[in-house]
Amino acid sequence: xxxxxxxxxxxxxxxxxxxxxxxxxxxxxxxxxxxxxxxxxxxxxxxxxxxxxxxxxxxxxxxxxxxxxxxxxxxxxxxxxxxxxxxxxxxxxxxxxxxxxxxxxxxxxxxxxxxxxxxxxxxxxxxxxxxxxxxxxxxxxxxxxxxxxxxxxxxxxxxxxxxxxxxxxxxxxxxxxxxxxxxxxxxxxxxxxxxxxxxxxxxxxxxxxxxxxxxxxxxxxxxxxxxxxxxxxxxxxxxxxxxxxxxxxxxxxxxxxxxxxxxxxxxxxxxxxxxxxxxxxxxxxxxxxxxxxxxxxxxxxxxxxxxxxxxxxxxxxxxxxxxxxxxxxxxxxxxxxxxxxxxxxxxxxxxxxxxxxxxxxxxxxxxxxxxxxxxxxxxxxxxxxxxxxxxxxxxxxxxxxxxxxxxxxxxxxxxxxxxxxxxxxxxxxxxxxxxxxxxxxxxxxxxxxxxxxxxxxxxxxxxxxxxxxxx
Amino acid sequence: xxxxxxxxxxxxxxxxxxxxxxxxxxxxxxxxxxxxxxxxxxxxxxxxxxxxxxxxxxxxxxxxxxxxxxxxxxxxxxxxxxxxxxxxxxxxxxxxxxxxxxxxxxxxxxxxxxxxxxxxxxxxxxxxxxxxxxxxxxxxxxxxxxxxxxxxxxxxxxx
Numbered sequence: 001x002x003x004x005x006x007x008x009x010x011x012x013x014x015x016x017x018x019x020x021x022x023x024x025x026x027x028x029x030x031x032x033x034x035x036x037x038x039x040x041x042x043x044x045x046x047x048x049x050x051x052x053x054x055x056x057x058x059x060x061x062x063x064x065x066x067x068x069x070x071x072x073x074x075x076x077x078x079x080x081x082x083x084x085x086x087x088x089x090x091x092x093x094x095x096x097x098x099x100x101x102x103x104x105x106x107x108x109x110x111x112x113x114x115x116x117x118x119x120x121x122x123x124x125x126x127x128x129x130x131x132x133x134x135x136x137x138x139x140x141x142x143x144x145x146x147x148x149x150x151x152x153x154x155x156x157x158x159x160x161x162x163x164x165x166x167x168x169x170x171x172x173x174x175x176x177x178x179x180x181x182x183x184x185x186x187x188x189x190x191x192x193x194x195x196x197x198x199x200x201x202x203x204x205x206x207x208x209x210x211x212x213x214x215x216x217x218x219x220x221x222x223x224x225x226x227x228x229x230x231x232x233x234x235x236x237x238x239x240x241x242x243x244x245x246x247x248x249x250x251x252x253x254x255x256x257x258x259x260x261x262x263x264x265x266x267x268x269x270x271x272x273x274x275x276x277x278x279x280x281x282x283x284x285x286x287x288x289x290x291x292x293x294x295x296x297x298x299x300x301x302x303x304x305x306x307x308x309x310x311x312x313x314x315x316x317x318x319x320x321x322x323x324x325x326x327x328x329x330x331x332x333x334x335x336x337x338x339x340x341x342x343x344x345x346x347x348x349x350x351x352x353x354x355x356x357x358x359x360x361x362x363x364x365x366x367x368x369x370x371x372x373x374x375x376x377x378x379x380x381x382x383x384x385x386x387x388x389x390x391x392x393x394x395x396x397x398x399x400x401x402x403x404x405x406x407x408x409x410x411x412x413x414x415x416x417x418x419x420x421x422x423x424x425x426x427x428x429x430x431x432x433x434x435x436x437x438x439x440x441x442x443x444x445x446x447x448x449x450x451x452x453x454x455x456x457x458x459x460x461x462x463x464x465x466x467x468x469x470x471x
Numbered sequence: 472x473x474x475x476x477x478x479x480x481x482x483x484x485x486x487x488x489x490x491x492x493x494x495x496x497x498x499x500x501x502x503x504x505x506x507x508x509x510x511x512x513x514x515x516x517x518x519x520x521x522x523x524x525x526x527x528x529x530x531x532x533x534x535x536x537x538x539x540x541x542x543x544x545x546x547x548x549x550x551x552x553x554x555x556x557x558x559x560x561x562x563x564x565x566x567x568x569x570x571x572x573x574x575x576x577x578x579x580x581x582x583x584x585x586x587x588x589x590x591x592x593x594x595x596x597x598x599x600x601x602x603x604x605x606x607x608x609x610x611x612x613x614x615x616x617x618x619x620x621x622x623x624x625x626x627x628x629x630x
Contacts, residue, residue: 019585021610023626035489042485369609403586408608408629470610470624 017102017112018373020403024285025412025466033416033463037423041452044427052436054429057255059242067248080137086114087134087202089386094199097387102377104195105386110202111180111193112374116367122232123360126241129232130222135209136229139218156217160224165264168212170272172205172227177276181283182313224263234260234269234356254429257353267328267352273359274458275324278465279317281366285468291316327461328355331454338447339438350437351451354429358458361422365415365462369406376401415466423459427452545600548622550576553615560623566630570603572613574622584625586611 025033061067086109094106101107121128130136147153179201184193205227213221222229236242237256242249260266283291291312298308329348336344380399385391392398430451434444549556564570574582575598582599583590586607593599601613605627613623 019588019611020607021612023608023610023628031493035493038492039485039489042481042488400588403609404607408627470626 017108017377018370019401020369020373021284021470022369022411022415022466023408024469024471025415025463027467029412029416030463030467033420034460036416036420037456037459037463040420040424041427041456044424044431044452049431050435050441052432054252054255054432055258055436057251057258059244059249059251061244061247061249064247070248071243071246076131079131080134080140083132083134084137086132087206091199091202093386094195094197094202097195098389099194099196100388101193101195103381103385103388105382105388106195106198106202107193108374108378108382110198112367112371113378115176115180116363116371117375118228118232119235119360119363120371122236123238126239126243127233127236129228129236130243133222133226133229135206135213135226136218136222138210139213139222143218156215156220158215160216160220163264164224165266166224166230166269167265168225169227169230170265170268172225173231173269173272176227177272178314178317181276181280182310182317185309185313230269231273234266234273235360237353238356238360254357254425257356257429258433260356261349261352267348268325270352270355270359271325271328272321274355274362275321276317277359277362277366278324278461279320281362281465281469282320283313283316285471286465287316287320327457328454331450331457334453335447335450338450339443342437351430351433354426354433354451354455355458357422357425357429358455358462361418361459362462364418365466368414368418369411372406373401373403376405412466416463419459419462419466423455426455426458430455546572546623548572548574548613550574550578550580550615550622553578553580553618553620555620555622559621561626562623563626563628564605565628566605566608568605568630570601570605570625570627572623572625573598573600574613576615578615578618580618581616582622583614583616584611585614590616 090106090109093104097104097106118129143153179197180193183197209221209226212225215221216225223233224230237260238254239256240250240253242251242256261270279287294312294315295308298311299305303311329344332348332351333344335351336342336347342350377400380396380401384394384397390397431444431448434447434451435441438444438447546560546562548560562570562572570584570587574593576582576593577596579593579595581590581592582601584601584603586609587603589601589603591599591601608627608629611625611627612621613625614621
């Protein structure tokens with residue numbers, strides 16, 4: 001490991017909060033994981049089915065009583081108020097509370113409970129963030145008041161430019177990720193990810209969202225531009241539950257993804273999710289040495305330590321995103337040679353949804369232990385003492401994190417299992433899409449050799465990152 | 472008919488490839504296991520060069536020479552001007568062993584072993600030793616608590 005000037009432990013968000021980091025997966029498990037990936041890939045090739053199974057999600061409404069019990073004006077209002085209340089607590093604790101990131105409600109709530117927890121909730125239960133979205137709640141309430149006073153809802157002043165698609169959300173998620181992984185890197189006395197900066201960023205994003213919803217109309221903006229609605233919405237497509245026209249219904253697992261990528265920017269969002277996790281994992285292991293070299297070089301060139309750290313991390317975040325995107329498009333380009341009827345770009349958006357499970361697998365593999373540990377803090381001392389000033393509202397302030405709750409071996413098994421499951425799921429979705437668009441089974445199979453190579457590459461990269469973690 | 476033959480061929484290829492891959496990667500692991508075993512039995516070993524370097528560096532400060540024997544057995548972290556000499560050390564212990572290291576500091580600080588949550592004060596020019604039973608697996612940071620300077624990373628591997 002490098003010494004000298006470099007603050008060695010690049011301390012990303014996980015380090016700022018949690019006292020225990022994951023051990024790298026041992027080689028025997030790496031071997032098992034890689035072998036399993038190859039076996040399931042070949043099995044997937046040999047058991048190829050001939051009719052698309054997921055292209056129709058088969059949504060059907062649940063009984064009206066069940067639906068009404070879950071989706072009704074009371075639950076909508078309560079959920080909206082809960083979301084708004086939690087947003088207020090984040091800002092309040094961020095501005096008023098201790099500056100120690102691990103003792104302040106805001107940091108853990110935003111970066112662990114909401115940012116990671118809502119991914120899990122979305123995958124299992126559907127688009128729950130829509131109900132709890134504080135910005136949507138405010139937009140709906142103000143729209144309601146306006147309608148009451150003026151008698152009708154006015155059309156939004158601007159038409160949302162459709163060719164922007166989901167790009168505004170992609171840009172905002174990139175900003176969030178940069179804030180978390182680059183700006184927020186600690187390791188110096190000046191810790192970037194202070195509760196105060198979290199509160200300020202939250203207020204800025206809130207103002208931005210209100211302006212945008214006022215200009216483009218809340219439903220349109222929430223569907224396309226509001227970063228967190230779009231991000232969690234992407235993961236909710238894996239879930240078997242969806243509300244349509246106010247009615248709760250069930251659909252096939254995974255099938256909701258097949259209609260997701262139509263809008264521009266969607267491919268970028270999937271790749272950004274994979275790339276950001278790759279960077280976070282890589283900066284703790286595989287990328288630590290190159291980052292420190294650039295850091296030393298920038299220091300020698302006269303940059304201050306904080307600026308040098310942020311500049312080198314920004315560079316490697318950009319390189320990682322470019323690498324992930326390059327890998328994806330190279331694989332898609334190869335597939336493009338199978339039949340000329342689709343352009344490379346079109347194929348990219350036709351198959352991008354198959355990578356959502358891989359993005360999910362990366363997130364779970366990388367952040368599983370962080371969530372297990374930090375949620376103990378969320379529901380003990382951060383709940384009773386959100387400002388970190390010695391209060392005990394609910395009698396849980398004395399609680400703490402039991403780092404012995406899961407063994408290193410259990411973490412390893414979860415990490416490898418989730419990558420393999422994500423890989424299989426991605427193969428299934430890819431094969432299904434190929435059958436639909438090529439019609440011909442032979443062409444579909446040939447196109448899937450490329451898809452297979454691409455997915456093996458991503459899953460192997462995930463395993464490699466785990467094997468290099470915190471070394 | 473043809474496609475079932477093809478499927479069989481692919482299946483056979485998969486099994487062969489997987490076995491080969493597993494043997495190759497496992498083989499690498501066996502060698503490594505040996506390495507890991509030696510590092511575990513002499514858990515202070517990996518830290519020695521660093522600790523030695525630290526000692527050598529402090530040697531210039533005078534008075535470091537007499538400390539040689541304990542430094543060879545227990546990892547020693549020397550803090551000069553509030554920074555660890557030789558950078559952040561990586562120490563490895565097996566679960567069930569005892570995490571042992573010594574911090575000698577020229578500044579008054581609090582040394583915090585995260586995760587295990589053991590914190591000890593050290594005076595300027597003083598030293599403090601840690602002797603903690605390795606019960607939790609994972610990678611843990613040793614930090615100068617007030618100045619947020621990382622000193623070492625302690626890896627506790629499954630025993």
